[in-house]
Amino acid sequence: MIRILDITFKDLLQLMRDFKTFMFLLLMPILFTFLFGYAFGGFGGNSDSRLPVGYLSQDNHWVTDSLHDLLSESDLISLRENVFLSPADLEQQVANGDLAAAIIVPHGYGRDVLKNRTDLRLIVIADTNSTAWTSVEAELLRITSRLDGAVRTATIIERIDSERMPFHYAFEKTLDAWNDPPIAVTETKSPAVAKVSDSGAALAHTAPGMMLQFAIAGLLTAAQIIVTERKTRTLQRLLTTSTRRIDVALGHFLAIFLLLFTQFTILIVFSQVILKVDYFRVPEATALVAVSAALCISALGLLIGFAAQSEEQAITFSLIPMFVFAGLGGAWVPLEVTGATFRAVGHVSPVAWGMDGFENIVARGLGFESVLLPSAALLGYALLFFSLAVWRLYASEEK
């Protein structure tokens, strides 16, 4: 049993001997998280960098309420409502640059939309030469056409099946369908979205993404130790001693785990303290996801180490999870914005579960229960990878 720890200790000693690599593994993630965080617009934590848009409704219709809901859900604009302000006040604020634009909903707007009449329009006050306006205009167009589309579809459905599908219900359904569009990729591709998106939300996504991304870099380094061990025949020599193969596997596994877990811990503390990504909101949940993710990625590292015949192969093997798992798993782009199909496929990747786990804590504000499923999935993957690695070690009959 104690030989497991001997092997772990030896591996860590080797890792630390390679000082530059060691520092790379621990410092680069911090640097990158920092840079990306900065690129997403500072570290306000809770600050809202959406464009402020004034909103004044003179209409009292449920369609108008739907419009209001859609606007307030927007990632691009942040509604500023003050019932005490007159249209003139809003105009003044836009002129001062306090607001990017102001929307005034005229009386009867909702009814007209429903009747498919276009004589009444939204009144929008804006400086049409400003760059902010381009973004706001696009967003407004998107939202109004979505509302319009929902109304028309509901009208059609009602005409077809008025008995079973009352208009209200059809309208809600159609609007909901927009919430989960089959393919929403076009939205995410728009650079405007990224540029002005909420920095807090961006960081809450970037920080875990970076963390998992670099864990895979760490995995590669650790897997290299195993590959080198085979290449220098020290692995074979180990197998001529009375040390059991399972102990060899566990020793290496523990070493990779400790490396990755240290990485995670440093990054979590750094993100929490400096970037204000709120990992400590549910500390036990963060710990559980971190341990599960580290176990899972370590097992993958072990598998790569035992499966690769050369350093080059190990790199190739590691690039696959790096791109496929991290890309597919949403470490680069949130899976939310990629549509349902991609999201489902993405969850083949353990990284997706890792992202889910961390984001449930830091981005979605969910509780401890929310990380149980992602953690279980990660542990399942860990077990799968570890078994494959051990099988590979036992099956390998080396000269």
Place this chain on the structure above:
Amino acid sequence: MENLPAIEVLSLHKAFGENRAVQGVSFKVGQGEIFSLLGPNGAGKTTTISMLSCLLRPDDGDARIMGHSIRSDGNGVKSALGVVPQDIALYEDLTAHENLSFWGKMYGLRGSELKKRVDEVLDIIGLRERANERVGKYSGGMKRRVNIGVALLHKPKVIYMDEPTVGIDPQSRRNILDSVVALKDQGMTVLYTTHYMEEAQELSDQIGIMDHGQMIASGTHDELVKLVGGQTRIDLTVNAEPQRILGAWQSVEGVEQASVEDEKISLLVADSNQVLPHLFEAATRQAVRITSVDIREPNLEAVFLHLTGRALRD
């Protein structure tokens, strides 16, 4: 226990696909003996050793190491065994001391015993002063010595050394050969592979000659040499047509065979001391000068040549 052979190999077979690397090798090594496997590259020496150390599973046959079967009692085999692999199997980014400590632990040593053995082994391999340098910075000979040292840590009853002197300077080589003899003196059994016949000759109680996966001969050095009739070969060159002197030399008493190849005359003789003066006399009578003499006592090289028709080393 006394009479139990340390190593008993029973018709081992191993093929890699079409390549039949080891085909029915059998031999026996008594306790405290040095047994050398001598053979050219690709003869199957390492494959045999790998099977005997439970790294490779034989296709057929078995072997017992101190009574433990390599098929059914791998753990028993491994605990009796120290293996010096052909390739230097060390962690280059760790120091010699760290390497020895680590391997000692893998052999099950702990605490003060481990410390003591590491120091003792560092003395044996003569690297105590430089024990805290990284192995990667060592010369080839020093690495080889550490490579051997690792296998000595747990004082195994049986030690395998697979070509431990390949590619090193004469001084390190001497050091290694001496330490092999020292091991034998301490009662260890050594299975040694090499393609240097001088080493096999100097060290071994028994020698097995391998070629193409088969043991083509085995026995003591003297027994093996008898296979070629125990004759000495004398190669001579002269300052005239070889044919002018060949007849005279053929009739000298003690010359059993004579041949000419290129400009060189080769004679097989029973005793070179007795024959040589007559050869010079005959040459003088024919007014031929001998320009070079090369005496080759019977050796394993000749045995190998005799058995396979090929030279041991190309």
